[in-house]
Amino acid sequence: MRKILIVGAGQSGLQLALGLQSRGYEVTLMSNRTADEIRSGRVMSTQCMFHTALQHERDYQLNFWESQAPRIEGLGVSVAAPDSSRAVDWVGKLDGFAQSVDQRVKMAGWMDTFAQRGGQLVIHGAAVSDLDYFSRTYDLVMVSAGKGELVSMFGRDASRSPYDAPQRALAVAYVHGMGPRPEHPEFDAVRCNLVPGVGELFVMPTLTTSGRADILFWEGIPGGPLDAFQGIKDPSEHLAKTLELMEKFTPWEYARATKVELTDANGTLAGRYAPTVRKPIGRLPGGGLVLGVADVVVANDPITGQGSNSASKCANAYLDSIIEHGDRAFDAEWMQATFDRYWETAQHVTKWTNAMLGVPPEHVLNLIGAAGQLQPVADRFANGFNNPADFENFFYEPEKTNAYLASVAGPAA
Numbered sequence: 001m002r003k004i005l006i007v008g009a010g011q012s013g014l015q016l017a018l019g020l021q022s023r024g025y026e027v028t029l030m031s032n033r034t035a036d037e038i039r040s041g042r043v044m045s046t047q048c049m050f051h052t053a054l055q056h057e058r059d060y061q062l063n064f065w066e067s068q069a070p071r072i073e074g075l076g077v078s079v080a081a082p083d084s085s086r087a088v089d090w091v092g093k094l095d096g097f098a099q100s101v102d103q104r105v106k107m108a109g110w111m112d113t114f115a116q117r118g119g120q121l122v123i124h125g126a127a128v129s130d131l132d133y134f135s136r137t138y139d140l141v142m143v144s145a146g147k148g149e150l151v152s153m154f155g156r157d158a159s160r161s162p163y164d165a166p167q168r169a170l171a172v173a174y175v176h177g178m179g180p181r182p183e184h185p186e187f188d189a190v191r192c193n194l195v196p197g198v199g200e201l202f203v204m205p206t207l208t209t210s211g212r213a214d215i216l217f218w219e220g221i222p223g224g225p226l227d228a229f230q231g232i233k234d235p236s237e238h239l240a241k242t243l244e245l246m247e248k249f250t251p252w253e254y255a256r257a258t259k260v261e262l263t264d265a266n267g268t269l270a271g272r273y274a275p276t277v278r279k280p281i282g283r284l285p286g287g288g289l290v291l292g293v294a295d296v297v298v299a300n301d302p303i304t305g306q307g308s309n310s311a312s313k314c315a316n317a318y319l320d321s322i323i324e325h326g327d328r329a330f331d332a333e334w335m336q337a338t339f340d341r342y343w344e345t346a347q348h349v350t351k352w353t354n355a356m357l358g359v360p361p362e363h364v365l366n367l368i369g370a371a372g373q374l375q376p377v378a379d380r381f382a383n384g385f386n387n388p389a390d391f392e393n394f395f396y397e398p399e400k401t402n403a404y405l406a407s408v409a410g411p412a413a
Helices: 011-022 035-039 051-059 103-116 128-134 149-153 235-249 307-325 332-357 362-370 375-383 388-393 398-409
Strands: 003-007 026-031 072-080 086-098 120-123 140-143 169-176 188-195 199-208 211-220 268-271 281-283 289-292
Touching: 003 011, 011 026, 011 103, 011 307, 026 103, 035 103, 051 086, 051 307, 072 362, 072 375, 086 188, 086 375, 103 120, 103 199, 128 140, 128 149, 140 149, 149 281, 169 199, 169 235, 199 235, 211 235, 235 268, 281 332, 289 332, 307 332, 332 388, 362 375, 362 398, 375 398
Parallel strands: 003 026, 003 140, 026 120, 072 188, 140 289
Antiparallel strands: 072 086, 169 211, 169 268, 188 199, 199 211, 281 289
């Protein structure tokens, strides 16, 4: 059976490894950390996976935590007025529920499963020179480690990367003790709070190493008041800053956060990166080729919550391409075609995410405002997080937005 090497044990790398393993491929997975090191380490992300991505996990029977993780049934949007009251507040209902599982739980669990099922797990950081050697002994080498030296093998695609600098400063805290949203205490929702000219606060229910929790996630415009976490090393200081900013800019969310505490000493994260699309094929010094996966080739800002969803969709597309290819060589033409298959969905994520990083035009503000009066608009916007391609139909162009709103509102009285 064909031998495949996957470097990087995140959502995409592990999903691919387990999927290929279940189809009889001889898979080697390289990770720079053990499962126990991941489990006891720092939080890695703010993941919320919507129906399509969750279904990929179900299809490969990898949805181990579905009964434990909170069922996220809605997605809400609030817009702060200049006086820190709410100018807009609504929640759309999702057609299929979403869920968030701390990647420390999921990646460690999946890694253990891969090893228990007989997979070759190598705990070692990989350099380009390592891949040069491995490329001669494997039929296919894929890189799904989105940081470090290996990413430099994949050239930036300037035509698809409008930004060359970070557009947000990111700060994350995992907390216990968050109260329910009083507007809908009977169901869980991801809440997106927009503070014009300042940034965004996202609040999402999650399952972490110590059970049910919530993620508080600030996205601050660089140089602005939310860009306040650089240099903070102490987790309790990080949480205090998070809450101080919530009290000032999103007091309605702060009101349910007065009793929160960090889930653990590693429950905070801060940083920034420039959204980038890269060329999918890396060329090794010895002439071998490697294929980039997920964040390696399409890294979007987390403002639209698409990272883990895109990683799952990428793994699914690549898996299908590998299986369909049979015994033929995994050459450059196949690699490009495989990436293009993923880009069919990823392009919509990139377009939407980059749009959300800019100043929203008037028709988008009208759309967000109308969702407060028209429930079908709120529901459609919420479900766009599962299928970003739908935004093409009503989000980007004023004519389409206006026509859609008119069709929902019906004839004027």
